[in-house]
Amino acid sequence: MSYPLEGIKVLDLGGYIAGAYCGTLLAESGADVIKIESESGDAFRSMGAPFNSWNRGKKALCLNLKHPEGRNILYQLVAQSDVVNENFRPGITHRLKIDYDTLKTHNPSIIYSSVTGYGSSGPFHNNPAFDPLMQAQSGIMVDQGGVENPPIYLRTAVSDYSAAILAAFGISMALFHRKRTGEGQLVETNLLNAATALQSAEFVSINDNQIDENHLGISATYRFYETSDEWIFISCSDDLSWKKICMFLDLKEFVNEFPSIKSRHQNSHKIAKSFSKIFKSKTAKTWESNLRKQGIRTGISRQMSEIHEEPQAKSTNMLTELKMPTSDNIRMSGLPFIFSRTPGKLSDVGAPTIGQHTDEILEGLGFAQTAIRSLKNKRIVI
């Protein structure tokens, strides 16, 4: 075997991020993933290049699931597949007759993953959802803004991504369980649970004793400082790092004045004031290299797109270039994991266009050219 999920067949009805990215993670673990879309396609195709992040490594089939013949094609595919992944609004899969209970009759050992906004049942389950709504309700935005300030929106779809990865985790657990027992099952997660998972510590220990460092960090010993050119992050909360940095910055008196995490916390503003003045005096690169020599944790603030210039990223195969059929090639991140014996499978082309592999997939099901043409004429496939 070359890949961890080699030979696993996935029908990916997912869209946006939470559904689609799950399919790409499975594809990058070696599964054969078919993205199935309606004629209008995944709404996030309109995002342009970012669409590749969530859909590279897949094949694409365009199928009208509202038509009985289209649905029958799906049933035939289900009979030959291992996993179905979807993130429709609750109710739609029942209406289309592609819910777990229906598909199970076509393949009893199918693993069916459903990612919803709020859950598949419960008082809010019918409400439409996007990532920021979960950020808003779960406290992430209010927390990020700080007391008395407007809430702040995180520029990362944290609950979408978490839900997608958790779904992929659930699917692989279900595959493992099926290998041992032969049993398929329904695997469900949702954006609300994912947003909660990202704050699992915060919810058991709701504390408001974080210090407002004007969005630069959470205390004087864990925050950004402005240098003569760029911004640098310093992490020196523990006693050992604290001693090291005080000695290095020539603030020996601070070692005894603020000997505990608690005392440093209480005097955060005073410490930050002294540190701010000192850090302004030299360049970020000078600070970074000198502090690292002392064993103090530090790093210079970057934009994520600067990763292409980062030697660490270049040296660990974190970057790739995808060939694009209709636009310029794009450079972006590679696989988010490394396996020593069964390496991940990184596509060298971007996301498929709508229905790019329709013919090939239907031929695989035994449809003759004439039958495919007739299906296309009826717009059951495209």
Added chain:
Amino acid sequence: MLMADMGAEIIRINLPFQSESNIDGIDTNNQIWEQWNRGQRSLELDYTQKTGFHALTQLIKTSDVIIEDWLPSKSKSLHLDFKTVQGINPKLLYCAMPPFGESGPLSDIPADDGIVSTIAGIHGDQGGKNFPPMYVKIPFVSYGTAFLASFAITTALFERESSNMGQKIEVPLYFGAIGMRPQYTIVTTNDSSLYSQSPTITSNSHQIRNPVYGLYECSDGWIFVAAGNEVFWGKFCSAIKMPELAEDKRFFGAPWNIPSENQAPLHEIIKPILKAKNKSYWLNELSNADVPSAPASDRSEFLSHPQVIHNEILVENNNPQIDATHQFGIPIKMSKTPGDIGKPIGLKSKDTWEILTALKFSKPQLIDMAQNKIIPQENCKES
């Protein structure tokens, strides 16, 4: 914790006197320790000593997975790097979660969530290009890395069922940072400024992604409106009684491709409309029109959210060792293998004698190890 919830037997191995967390802002008391380590058993063992290392070797022989987050140089100096461990148990899956990677120029640079997020551009992107970085409070890089590692380990376990062979899995924090927002790494060959930094309305860029996908202030607080596709955009225009906006050529391409010069004007049209009424009015109107929207609430309000209660994602705390009202539930619902949240982990020395006895260490051996401070005394309290 994620794997323990789903039935894996996890032994958490602690060096004596090791502190659990040294980052302030995170409590070092029992609450978080119990939350993240529930359902696990704990073994306190000085494996830097010969006898302790031998005991760990016995455990490695009988285990399926080892998870560590050391710098690569540390795993070598402990003689617990992949090669050595593979020699002890060739079927073992070894999951390394170092900050930056097992190789490369930063591989042995000490770092934590804050540092890795900084270098990966999380805080820089949140602040916006040419603005100061903005520290993102929830450590989502750490969580994302943990989710990715759970996924990667499980796929490797699945593969091992057929191949019967172990391997090394690497999921550095740096990879987790990228894996949680890969689209922001995208640059085109002739245009390096794609998508990642386009705060066209800089004064509001911390509130909105675009004028129909953002936070709006009502008369009594903030709500998020997420008209995230064309259909919702149309419904939104009707809900605010401005159906003409949907026909307005300036805003064609909504929601994601409104020309940048027309975003601020649209934002200015919408702002006073939403400001004129209160949150519950708008949430009700938007909900009736089927436009995705939600209030910006704080964490304590979220605890009583009816769907949170229904999903059992924040369940009543039943662990007497945690001074908290709630604990996190199970985020994935599996119909045949639902899992459970297991027993509290308790003290970090708690299961030491039981685990070693099961490995056929005799009582005199254990007493000897305790005397040499390799393990705690039997029935001891926290060392």
